Amino acid sequence: MASSKKLPASNLVRKEADSLLSHLELFLISFLKQHQLARPTLLIAYSGGLDSTVLLHAMHQLQSEIPFHLSAMHVHHGLSLHADKWADFCEKTCANLGVPFKKTHVNVEQNAGLGIEASARAARYQALQAATADFICLAHHQDDQAETLLLQLARGAGVKGLAGMAKIDKKRRLLRPLLSIPHADLVAYAGQYKLQWVDDESNADTTFDRNFIRHVLMPTFSERYASITKTLARSANHIAEANALLDELAALDASNVLDASYKTVNVTQLKLLSQARQSNLIRFWLTNNQIVVPSTVLLSQILQQLSSEKADAAIKVKVAESVHVMRYQGFAYLVAEPVSLAPINLLWQGEEVVILPNLSRLFFTKEMGKGFAYQRGGSDIKLRIKNREGGEYFKPALGRPKRHLKAIMQSSQIPPWQRVQLPLIFMDETLVIIPNIGSDAEMEAQSHELGLSVRWEPATS
Numbered sequence: 001m002a003s004s005k006k007l008p009a010s011n012l013v014r015k016e017a018d019s020l021l022s023h024l025e026l027f028l029i030s031f032l033k034q035h036q037l038a039r040p041t042l043l044i045a046y047s048g049g050l051d052s053t054v055l056l057h058a059m060h061q062l063q064s065e066i067p068f069h070l071s072a073m074h075v076h077h078g079l080s081l082h083a084d085k086w087a088d089f090c091e092k093t094c095a096n097l098g099v100p101f102k103k104t105h106v107n108v109e110q111n112a113g114l115g116i117e118a119s120a121r122a123a124r125y126q127a128l129q130a131a132t133a134d135f136i137c138l139a140h141h142q143d144d145q146a147e148t149l150l151l152q153l154a155r156g157a158g159v160k161g162l163a164g165m166a167k168i169d170k171k172r173r174l175l176r177p178l179l180s181i182p183h184a185d186l187v188a189y190a191g192q193y194k195l196q197w198v199d200d201e202s203n204a205d206t207t208f209d210r211n212f213i214r215h216v217l218m219p220t221f222s223e224r225y226a227s228i229t230k231t232l233a234r235s236a237n238h239i240a241e242a243n244a245l246l247d248e249l250a251a252l253d254a255s256n257v258l259d260a261s262y263k264t265v266n267v268t269q270l271k272l273l274s275q276a277r278q279s280n281l282i283r284f285w286l287t288n289n290q291i292v293v294p295s296t297v298l299l300s301q302i303l304q305q306l307s308s309e310k311a312d313a314a315i316k317v318k319v320a321e322s323v324h325v326m327r328y329q330g331f332a333y334l335v336a337e338p339v340s341l342a343p344i345n346l347l348w349q350g351e352e353v354v355i356l357p358n359l360s361r362l363f364f365t366k367e368m369g370k371g372f373a374y375q376r377g378g379s380d381i382k383l384r385i386k387n388r389e390g391g392e393y394f395k396p397a398l399g400r401p402k403r404h405l406k407a408i409m410q411s412s413q414i415p416p417w418q419r420v421q422l423p424l425i426f427m428d429e430t431l432v433i434i435p436n437i438g439s440d441a442e443m444e445a446q447s448h449e450l451g452l453s454v455r456w457e458p459a460t461s
Contacts, residue, residue, distance in 0.1 A: 017192035020178070020185045024058050027177050028066050031168065039067040042175070043133035044099075045124070046072040048090045051139035053197040054186045055178060059137065060097050071100040073131055075124045077108050079116070079202070086198050093196075102131070117208055129172065140165055140176045143183040146232035147213045149239075154209070160283070160293055163243040164236035182229060250284035253277055262288045265332035267306050278303055289334050291320050306332055328415040335417050336459070341387065344423055348383040356385070356423060359459040362435060364452060371451030372432055372439035383433075384426050392424065392431050395441045405431070412437050418458055425454060 032040070044056045059070055074090040076083055087103050094101035106123040108116070128136050145164050152161040167179045178186065190197070206212045221228040254262065257269045258281075265285060270278055282302055283293055294302065298317070302325055305315045315327040319334070326335045342357035354362040362385065365371070374381060392405040409419050414436070425433035432440045435456035445451030 017185070017189040020054075020181055020189045021058055021061060023181060024177050025062055025065065027167075028062060028068070031175070031177075032066070032068070035170075037068075037134065039069060040134035041069040041071065041132070043128070043131055043136045044070065044072040045128050045136055045138050046074050046090050046094070046101075047200070048074065048086045048093070048198040049139075049200060049203075050190055050195075050197045051141060051178070051183075051186055053093070053195050054189050055137060055139040056093070056097070056099065057193060057195055058189065059177075060099055071102070071133070073102045073104060073128060075127045076103055076105045077120050077123065078105065079108060079120065080200065082198075082201070086200075089198055104131075117210065125172075133173070135173050135175045137175045137177060139178055139186075141178045141181050141183050141186060142233045143214075143218075143229050145179055145236050146229045147210055147218065149232050149236045150213050150217060151209055154213075156296075158283075158293070158296075159239060159243045159246060160287075162236065163240035164233075166240070180233070246280055247284065249277065250281050253281045254284065257281060258285060263334070265306075267327060267330050267332055270332075271307060275303075286319060286334075291323065291334065294319060326415070326417065329413050333415060335415075337417065341420060344385055344387045346385040348385060348425070354385065358421060360421065360423070361457045361459075362423060363455040363457065365455070367451055367453065369445055369447040369449065369451060371445055371453035373443050373445040373449045374452045375450055376443065381427060385423050386426055388420065388422060388424055394431050394434060396438060397441050400441075405434070408434065408437065421458060422456060 031037075042059065044052065044059060046052045046056055056072055063070055072090070072094050074087050076087050080086070091101050091103065104127050106127050108120045108123050148164045149162060152164070155161070165176055165179065166174070167176050168174075169176075189195075202208070203211060204215070206215055218228070225231065253273060257266050257273070258264065259266075262285060265282075270281065273281065279299055282299060287293055298319065302317050302319070305317050305325070306327060308315070312326075312328045315325075317325040319325055323334055323336050326333050344356055344358075346354065346356075348354065348364070350364075352364055354364070356362065374383065388405065393402040394405055394408055395402045396408060405424075406419075409422070414422065423435060424431055425435070427443075430440070432443055433452070433454050435454040439452075
């Protein structure tokens, strides 16, 4: 344990401690009412430091007043020689309070190019969000919010980054109940209740950006501007409101530019927007598909490529690991390229859904008078699902010659990157069904025959 501390109490300390507890109580009551939650499970992300120790203790205090289940999790990064002692301290503290406790070990990728801070944070959040809980409670406070704003300014972040941390992040199940409370009030609370906690020695290392802001910049600012922490946190709130308005504008633009599932972009409609609204909508599109907001340079490259007159196949902008923005027939797609084509050779057994080796899916629907007349040949008919090998022919219409599969897929406007992956269905050696397109014209079901239609859903959709 790097250190274990407790503070003395005083009348002023007692007043600030009571204020923190009252604020937390009002927040939780409002939150539960607003989200109509009846006795939810709230998980404290418990590091053992002062901030999370205060949050844990205060939440435990309120359990008798407010209906919720409380538990705590300690994420063991293994980055410090004291890590085991910190974990033991957390377990003991929770045992003394009677709060259910879980410890989980994570491996921090130190050579991932993100830096130790970011890699540890990513591993921590991944572990926390894998836990079973309605919401995860984090001990971020007003000073943290102010530091975050300065950190994002230094990195040249846009509005979304400058908006700072959200008090309620429903999408990621995160709660920050102390976000509007200054750190001094947390210190006062710890003194009032004579709490003990541990100090991570890395928190004093100013080679880390956040520590440099905390220990060097903020004290300097505070000498000139006494309320700088509160002021910066208020600015972050204003920017968060502006960001919410931008999201609302993007949602309005999306109704004309994006498809209903937010998967594809109508490039023609996109070009009708101003440059600023185009940028805003592309950011909205990417984040709704779990792609990290691109840099200014990358966003500019995406818009430039989409507006170019090049052939669609030449447009390819990487936005994430193995994920690219590509364009086809006037629409932009997010394409996750498989490392290799998984071999497919399956006999259809009558299933309604078949999951293929590349995790794409085939949906089989039976309907009178529509689709492939799969019962015409009797009960011995066998349908086999296979990869495209090249050179296949197909008869899409009676009275017309067979056509090459490549030409059929082109005329059906199937994007090039899907053509390679599209599974085909054969009867013996004859191609009889092309999913999403149709069945062999000579085997189309008549009105009195039960037919089979097949829909393919790519793994990336």
